[in-house]
Amino acid sequence: MTIDNYFVWRGETEKQFQALTEVMELKSLLQTHIEALGFDAFAFLVQHPVPFTRPRIFLFSTYPEKWLKRYESQNFYAIDPILVLCQQPGRGVEWTQDVFAEAGAFWAEANAAGLQSGFSCSAMASNRAIGILSISSQRSGQTQLRRVQLEVQLHFLAELSLRVLDRLNDSSMVVLSNDFSQRELEILKWTAEGKTSVEISLILAISEHTVNFHQKNMQKRFNVSNKTQIACYAAAIGLI
Template sequence: MDLFTFTECANQTHSLRALFELLVSCATEEGFSEVAYGALNFVEPLRLAEYPPPTVAVKWPPDWCDRYFKRKYHTIDPVVRRTPMLSRPFLWDQLADHYQLQPDERRVLDEAREAGLKHGMSVPLFGPLGRVSVVSFASASDDADPQDRIGHLNALAWQFHTAYGDIARPCNDGCERKVALSQREISCLRWVAEGKSSWETGMILEISENTVNFHIKNAMRKLGATSRIQAIVMAMRLNVL
């Protein structure tokens, strides 16, 4: 399922559980059937998980869920610990390569792999007031390649996170946000959403790469986004794209 289709389905979903099931279904199509969503430095008031914070919603093997929370692994999980320091999606295997993990942190990753959470990746999600959330994906298959799917899973995570917030914290009547993007800003965002680089977008629109970047930065500023993918997701949610 592509991002536009996911957005259309998410816009028609008014249940937190149905939205999470939609994310799991899409991730499973990509080969990553194990999914977790957590709020790391605040308590999300509406949670689907029967487990304590930071988990908001989770689809893991039941035995691993029980072990993870009974042993309070979330207090030593390197994904939970490192996510607030990372601005981009990351592979779990990279944590051991880039950081000097403690023995207990390595144990969590090793046991997760043995429990069927292989080739994991996580997407840091930053919101207002310094809030940090994360969506994690893992595969039960030895052949899964998260690096190959990281871009699409990143986009799905941001779209899910934004839609979840809309459902969990709905606006009062009359507070719907209005954002006026120029036609050129919309065109640039649309082509970037299709996976085009700034250079490729410039070739299509017959403008320079710097001009593309200028329009995208303007769109990000108007939308209050901190990244291109967040700007695309927000524009989709506002029916601008």
């Protein structure tokens, strides 16, 4: 693909994604694009930035159903190196035996399920959710000498997919409620700076009781146990 062809493709593709009115249409459009790239199936995984130790995951996929069930039942999420390597948005990862070397029988099982070759790349949403787009082929060698092309195009497709899910208010994009008042955001900011409730009350010229009241309410909304977690989660999702 030449530079000129890429920009034509980019413009037409963006229009196609902008025209989507239902989330279910996204799966079909992605499948069309990955087939145009010469691949058979895809998985688009949306991973929330919080909770840190057990982030929520949503999956849109055309992978073989048998493989998806196997992946879920064996909790391959915990050992899949693609989920780690793609935390850096825009970085393409070609599936090779070396990439999966530390994942036990994972790669062999994927091959047996028809995933002989593949490529993955990710994008990040404004709320810091990561969207990892992986494409697979039943034929080996489909990614050879195509790293740059696949990296650029998959990153853009992942970015557009996140935009669609966000625009259509899909549950996969609701990381945490972000309907915070200006006062709550101010308290969050100073909490993140390590200020105590007393110090925040003096800085904002409000009572300590008011500071504690807002912090307790935010703890409930974030479903966390203390104000330190509030600040960490708020920073993780780009709220402050």
